[in-house]
Amino acid sequence: MDDDMDDHPEPRDGAVVLGAGVAGLLAARVLAERFDRVTVVERDELPDSGPAFRPGVPQSRHAHVLWSKGVDLIEDLLPGTTARLLAGGAVLLDLPRDFLWLSPADWFLPVHGARALLGSRELLDRTLRGQVLRDARIRVRARCTATGLVAAADGRSVAGVELRSGERLPARLVVDATGRTSRAPDWLAALGHPVPATTRYDSRLGYSSRYYAVPPDPARRWRGMYVQGRPDSPRGGVLVPLDGDRWLATLIGNGDHAPPTAQEEFLGFARSLRSPALHDALRDAQPLSSPVGFRNTANERRHYERLEHAPDGFLVLGDAACRFNPVYGHGMTVAALAADALRGELRTLSPREVPGAVRRIQRSTAAAGRDGLADRHERGPALSADRRPATGPHHPDHAALHVPSDRRRQRRPGRGRPLLRGTVPVRDAGHPAGPGHDAPRPVPLAPAGRPAHHPVPGPPRAAGGLGRAG
Template sequence: MQTEVGQRAVVLGAGIGGLFAARILADEFAEVVLVDRDRVTGARTPRRGVPQGQHSHALQARGLRIAEDLFPGLVDAMAADGAGIGDVLENVSWIVNGRPLSRPASRLTAVTASRPFLERHLRERVAELPNVTFREGHNVLGLDTTPDRTRVTGVRLLPGDGRDEEETLTAAVVVDATGRASRIPAWLQELGYPQVDEERLNIGLGYTSQHFRIPGELPDGNIAINDVASRELPRGAALGRIDGDRIIVTGYGILGDHPPTESAGFLRFIRSLSKPDIYQVIKHAEPLDEPVRYRFPTSLRRYYERMDRFPDGLVVLGDAVCSFNPVYAQGMTVAALSALVLRRHLRSHGPLRPSAYFRDLAREVTDATWGLMTVSDLRFPGVEGPRPLRTRVLQAYTRHVQAAATRDGEVAGAYMRVVGLLERPDALRRPRIVLRVLRHALGLRASA
């Protein structure tokens, strides 16, 4: 998309999704403004606008590759600043259905760091771009449009410092990256547009996190341990060595089976998991704070691609489009993938067409990821939702894949490439992988 001098893009939300969007927009617009109600510059601790910031976060392998492509040297910079860096299989212990996965070298990078740390490193790189500025401490009151309401021309802002001075910030393009609490659906209805179709899946997730300090390194060369909830035991936990020479442990449970928020109860919850690995690390560790809980009752998808009318000059990405079970740690990577879709549409000939962007976003990113996560959540009998034959077959086959991955390094690698969003789920149904999975299911040794 060719832009003229003076054209401005505005990004609502300066979190992970907004930062990826700003980096993309900076190549196409003379000016990019990131608007956030928090004071974000220099923030090193969880901020009010990101209540989940005290809990475990991860960029999947695909997200890290995108981040490194957009911000060369980012991974090395995070490692030098204290993040854990390793191989997704060699240096991360995965316990799935109560059994550890095989641990060959996957050649996929894993980074363990706190959410504020990840956000700060991305934000500092974005802030270095000469045409990007931050409008901090501002509330967004609504959209500004042309008289016929067919094009968004900016946003109306109100400073959060108590001054009653509304301001209109004009823009050629407005990108909403404010997360699942996005007000775009309500604002569209106020402008006379139809209601956005939504789908919700009640998973009743609750998770609790606590930080610790331990002497020395984690066992077995690990930077993280993930004990994944299963159909038989719908609770799990993730442990990671993060910045500040700390350990973060996030325990979680489905459908109300939530970890306690007092230290002794939290430790008992961790001890109840399928394997004692995480418990053994923290049972004598030094607690650095009290456990903190976060609730995530429902996964949510908004089907903007189904709308027959949508104003020009406005797009939505990240959790504002699709927000699913955070246990799978896909959200930040999906935001990065969404930014790449936006970049391609900005660079196409002619004006940005939101309807085409939303169709491609669904086809290339959201459909597969939402489908994968929904099928996974429907493993738990108490999660309400349709389970057609195809879903049940996929669940059964995935369980065989996971079982094979405990003994077969090639299957484990293929499985992690799908989890890391480097490949679509149907990659696990390629003939070579299917054959290896079936051999293990039948008790036969898979050939090399």
């Protein structure tokens, strides 16, 4: 829409946030420190009865992780959130200590690495929403869809949003946190503004996930499992504990190795991994759902921070600006980093000054996520295929799952103990080496002394109900 809002009776002193996911809720919490009214517009129904799936977060049915930096930032913004999540059934684990984790080289030993919170995305969203809405300045309007931006009379600013109903919400600042389905480029173009360039990498990775009841096993000493793939065996899987005494099993593969969604094929794919440990854990567990697939996994950054003539009063955050292949487990932590950066920028601004500062704020929030994930490809387990642009034909050699390109990082020459330097600290987005941070340290793996090929031996400790792999 390119109409102005001069005839609207409401004042423009509030802020509007589009999207009630993690990025939107955290942004609303920060904006309430500067604006007297913050309205969160969400197209989905938001049930009050308990954690529940909603269509706007399709990736919620697959494994999620909130790394320690994200936990700390959210706790700082919303004190008591961690305790509420733990009371709801989430768990704080030490990785790889509490996991059976098969790296591309070998099994990790059970040593301290990084702290992470694991639980269902539905529990996290509902808990955050409850915490955020304790602030009387914030309200949520569910079942409302924004269809465009509304221009101010000067033509250089955004003055609000238009809803599908035809209603206009005036705002001094509009934040798009609608995630992967964001239509912000179309909205900007409709107002005559430039649209951002896009950088996209797509390894054609796919997931298939299924819930299970956790089978009783007093001998089990691990809390979760991660079997990584590599070029000669480009399939993987992860098993994480969830609230409700459940496991979530997510199978991973790309190209011709994409995991199946047929119930009768799910365990067969798990058995085909480099180690049968994950299959053995699930074999006698009771399924609680059918497998569900997810294929929208490309890394994509829309470079709003590079726009020189972007309109005042419009900011893009979260997956709407930069979305990661979920295999990194960084999305929610990056949302927290961006919210923290937004908070820092707003400290010295009055509400009237905020619209004119959005270009600086956009650069700051983009840098927060970028710096928090610095060197993820070079120093941590990554999808090497993600470094290839998403253009041109897909080739089988693009299917390197989570494997640093330099194998020498995984195994010291002439020694029998391989290492993945910085693996866990780099995955823990926002805790890089530097002043005030522990330097990334090697995480020891089980003694090798043997060719690293399929099949691999079992975990380096008693696994509780699992036989040796291979």
